[in-house]
Amino acid sequence: MSRWCRSLKTVVQNPNSPFSLTSSSSYHTIQAIPRECTGSRIAARDRAQGRIPAVVLSQNLLEKNPQNRSPARKQLLTTERKQIQAILNSVDLPFFYSTTFPLQIRAGSGSSVLLESGKVLPIKVHKNEETGSIFNLVFVWADDGTELKVDVPVVFKGEDNCPGLKKGGRLNRIRTTLKYLCPAEHIPPKIEVDVSNLDIGDKVLMNDVEVHPSLKLLSKNENMPICKITVTNSETPEPAATNSETPEPAAT
Numbered sequence: 001m002s003r004w005c006r007s008l009k010t011v012v013q014n015p016n017s018p019f020s021l022t023s024s025s026s027y028h029t030i031q032a033i034p035r036e037c038t039g040s041r042i043a044a045r046d047r048a049q050g051r052i053p054a055v056v057l058s059q060n061l062l063e064k065n066p067q068n069r070s071p072a073r074k075q076l077l078t079t080e081r082k083q084i085q086a087i088l089n090s091v092d093l094p095f096f097y098s099t100t101f102p103l104q105i106r107a108g109s110g111s112s113v114l115l116e117s118g119k120v121l122p123i124k125v126h127k128n129e130e131t132g133s134i135f136n137l138v139f140v141w142a143d144d145g146t147e148l149k150v151d152v153p154v155v156f157k158g159e160d161n162c163p164g165l166k167k168g169g170r171l172n173r174i175r176t177t178l179k180y181l182c183p184a185e186h187i188p189p190k191i192e193v194d195v196s197n198l199d200i201g202d203k204v205l206m207n208d209v210e211v212h213p214s215l216k217l218l219s220k221n222e223n224m225p226i227c228k229i230t231v232t233n234s235e236t237p238e239p240a241a242t243n244s245e246t247p248e249p250a251a252t
Contacts, residue, residue: 028087029102030120032056032077033109043136051078054137056103056120059148062140075116077105079137088125094153094177096122098189100142118143119184121150142184149218150187151177154226158196164229169200175226178206181216188212193226203228 032054035046043053057074091099103120107113124138142148154176159165178191188211193204207222 032079032105035076046078050081052081054079056139059140098152144185146184150182153190155190158194161196164198164200169229170232172228172230179218183214186212198229200229
């Protein structure tokens with residue numbers, strides 16, 4: 001019977017630590033300008049000018065149930081393609097969706113007139129599948145005190161020291177993200193799961209993860225595993241030769 005690993009120390013990267021995934025947000029204040037019109041022609045014109053159409057809204061506007069939607073601010077914007085690409089070059093896409101960024105909305109390109117500012121969380125990047133160019137972006141407001149549903153990437157560490165892997169086991173990565181309801185100021189950019197103490201058959205469950213007490217795991221079953229060390233299918237050794245299979249010596 002597999003053991004349920006309860007002694008494992010599972011940690012979450014501190015959002016305020018000087019780690020590359022989080023520190024990038026302090027260097028990138030996204031600059032945007034309003035756009036009043038929509039449509040494929042207008043979007044194509046913006047892209048030709050080196051800009052990416054974007055929208056920033058309150059996350060509750062995305063609720064499927066209309067009763068859960070409340071009046072909220074929504075703005076159509078365009079952002080600078082070079083700046084967005086620079087951010088994506090420094091923050092890999094899975095972590096981009098769990099990293100907040102300052103946003104400044106100015107009256108026009110190069111204008112010093114600041115219309116609005118705040119903090120935003122990216123939730124969608126639409127790309128051309130063939131060229132990889134960005135079609136448009138979707139952000140949600142992430143000002144302090146706002147609660148957001150966030151898919152936080154799971155990162156596994158300690159594989160080099162894992163007893164189960166040294167014995168020939170395999171790390172079965174069952175979940176690559178965990179969804180939490182997070183205050184915007186406490187969104188973890190990633191969750192680190194330490195597997196250095198796991199043996200074959202050991203599991204790490206969702207409720208084994210230690211997070212900030214303000215985070216709420218959005219799962220119907222917190223006992224679901226995140227990962228497990230499983231047995232690999234070893235090669236079947238060739239049967240030893242029997243007397244009947246032993247060739248007779250050559251005649252002299």
